Amino acid sequence: MKFEGTDDYVATRDLTVAVNAAVTLERPLLVKGEPGTGKTELARQVASALNLRIIEWNIKSTTRAHQGLYEYDAVSRLRDSQLGDEKVHDVANYIRPGKLWQAFTADSKVVLLIDEIDKADIEFPNDLLQELDRMEFHVYETGETIRAAHRPIVIITSNNEKELPDAFLRRCFFHYIRFPDMETMKKIVEVHHPGIKDALLTTALTQFYEIRDQQGLKKRPSTSEVLDWLKLLLAEDLTADDLRRDGADALPRLHGALLKNEQDVHLFERLAFMARRQR
Template sequence: MSELRFAGSDRYVAPPELMLAVNAAITLERPLLIKGEPGTGKTLLAEEMARALQLPLLAWHIKSTTKAQHGLYEYDAVSRLRDSQLGDPRVSDIGHYIVRGKLWEAFDRDDRCVLLIDEIDKADIEFPNDLLRELDRMAFDVYETRQTITARQRPIVIITSNNEKELPDAFLRRCFFHYIRFPDRDTLAQIVRVHYPTLRDELLHEALTLFLGLRELPSLKKKPSTSELLDWLHLLQAKQIEAATLQAHASQGRVPLLGALLKTEQDIAGLGKLASLLKR
């Protein structure tokens, strides 16, 4: 099989350094660890990779209560106990009570797939270490049935992190790492054009100027992200707000439809104080 190469997609603007990281991880057969602030397209990268490479996508979205074992399998002892009390003949086969996790699903496929382990930093600190052996071996044991599940085709593993907590060194050593930097103005314009190809140049210019100006405010607790910029532009178009109107608001320190960009009361209050200073 020829080597897979990712070159972006018609719906995802991938900078050269990101494409290089993706293809390096594929070549090395290592998990690709993607970090970056929320809203920079980490999860979307895995989705668009799978689409561009024409591979199935399996997504494992991590929560604070998620354990590594959940990705392998879970043994439903409660259902087996209930069935035994009801005299169900299936209790003789413990395999009926093994629930497959996303890693098992990925390992058991005849074709190659993209496996997304999304927001790994939400889980406890032991979670990444608990997956080391399975990701290295591409295999794991099912103790209840005395099986060893080995990957038929090595999946392309994409792991995302919002950088909310440090990951263990042993885990980091086994990954190819890439940090998605926040896009510059030109890249932002390309991203917007992918989603809103008919957006007027004047409105895009004014919106990006205001958006990037907001991000530079040192007092912001949460800077607006790329996804929030896209939501805001969608609203500006829906409300038929023109570039001149946006510029007039900005000159007074005001931002129309501000709730699409700022998501804390402290940030909104701080912007209000700034507007008062500008008027004076």
């Protein structure tokens, strides 16, 4: 069971090595990187390449670790008891399996994506240590133990919004997705926009990397944003000549796809103003 990338996802060699190492070690793969660098999509492509079903657990700031195991619906049970419903005598009727439960009891091996784990409370990763390590957990209301019939491939993503506990990190295989260089980005673009003219692509990516490297930028544009920008350029049928700027025009065409806050727009407007004054 080896992951080598897919036709729809350009995976660098170090990334494929990381995925396969985590699969071999049967440890969760913790993937970090800038937002928009394809961390979530990686899990989906691993599932597609290995012909496995994917179960996605999207973490929010209010998500609790126990929700991944199961939830006990006490309110519904109380309501049914007041109505005299017979099913109230079986507590199992009020247990709602979470994403880990679904992954553990699946008929075959699955990919379990725990997406953006750093959004949750700092204790969230520690609360899952035993379950991810032993691949089992106890349901106190029913007295049963849920064990993984087929150990899932666990992929955990983080945008580095907060540090993760050392005890959690020790149980993971770690990989940081570096931002693609120009040549890798061209391969990624070719997957999404096949046949794009080389002159347009080179000019656009040159501008894109110049923007990313600009000092003082609050939010650097990501891979997903450059793909959106190129889609707009193609829709407007723009050429490489249309994109070329002089010093007095620091903002790129259709810059709203790349610059996502007013501070960064104002930064490039100030650069253009300074360039005009120096003429």
